[in-house]
Amino acid sequence: MQPPEKLDAEKKRLLQEVQVLLSMVPVPVVVTDALGNILHANAVAENVWKRSQIALTNKHIREIVEGGEIEALIKQGKPAHKIPVRIKDAANFLHMYECRIRPLFVYRKVAGAVLQFTAAPYAEHKEERRKHPVRYTFSDIRGNSDIIVSLKKQSAHIAPTDSTILIRGESGTGKEVFAQAIHATSMRKDGPFVALNCAAIPEALLESELFGYEEGSFTGAKKGGKEGRFELARGGTLFLDEIGDMPLFLQAKLLRVLQERRIERIGGTDTIPIDVRVIAATHKNLEAMIVDGRFREDLYFRLNVIPLYVPPLRNRKEDLYDLIHYFMKRCSKRLGKEQKRLSSQALKRLYDYHWPGNIREVENVVEYIMNLEIGELVTVTSLPASLREIDEKIMPKLTKEPPVETVHDNPREILTIDEKETELILKALQRFGRSTEGKKKAAASLGISIATLYRRLQKIRYEKKLSK
């Protein structure tokens, strides 16, 4: 644009009007000539891209904007919108935009263009939502126990904030269900919900899954590179499940990313700002892992901004009836079978059971019953073996629990620390088996060393002998 002093009064006024209008637009706007040289950039462009007006107006549009054939469109005088482009700012941050172009004509000849840049992620959300559908809202979370009702209330209260959340609880208690419901109630609900199970992916691949990589960064890297989960989740929520299984070197990197709110792909030099809410979850004892040096304390504090705890089903057996009926209804619909009734002995057996696999196990047991029971009445003999033969030797205390009492009313729920420890160890062995491999897994899941597990087992055996 020509300096205002060279223009007559009317032109000066018009130019000022345009400049003021541009300064009021809350997104970056750039005006170019017919060849794509930048004539003017508004204040937002200056601020966001950390470049002064002088630095911007001395450049061609292709020096600032990557991708999208912008230059050709300007020269041809073609209007366009939603063109995905990337802009690197002066601090090397990469911004993703959708660009809208409006051509300017003087005497029917292309005289330039006005380019508007809006944040891009929202264009990708539909596709991301399709890939990562959110199945749960708070109304889908079953259970009327005080504990669950108040947890739902608390979670709904913190959902609209953008704070990081750490959800604790045993496997199968519904940690992901809560994470999804929080996302579905948050300001990011139109963005994607991207989940990553840190325990399910080999260590060597976890880093590239999280942060993505550039083409040629390692053998086997895909052509064109790959976006990591942080990028895929932009504008939405990243659910990091089993965070306790993240190796230490990645914990350090994750901490840096959460502090600086930007990532670099593996093998890349561009800095990509991240716009993601992180919800992490684990069934592990992170505090014990910090003591053992297996989890970073600084990362723990960074994640544990809002702590939530989903209690095991054995501490909220009031929810069992609701859950069984919910899964029965769902299963009968899916399998096209009649709903079934439970005999009182079968129901008692379900209440007496300690449900080490929590809600996931309830789902499986109901599916088993619905598939195998031919009649309408479900009796004890129709239950899976694990419930038919509740192991009195392994879980002597838990099997004595009365059916429907609440945690607070039931004195047997208050175990001594030693009893609780024994219970956890036996449960882990029941789950992973008593082979050497099983014991290793049990020790890892309990967050103790294999040597400690052997020591504790010796103690348990000794005490058992004494009590005989």
Ligand SMILES: Nc1ncnc2c1ncn2[C@@H]1O[C@H](COP(=O)(O)OP(=O)(O)OP(=O)(O)O)[C@@H](O)[C@H]1O
């Ligand atoms: N309150 C609930 N109402 C209905 N279904 C539930 C509820 N809680 C859990 N579920 C069901 O139980 C299953 C396990 O839940 P989820 O995957 O959220 O558990 P998790 O704690 O994240 O387990 P893990 O630690 O093993 O990943 C899911 O398939 C879900 O359908």
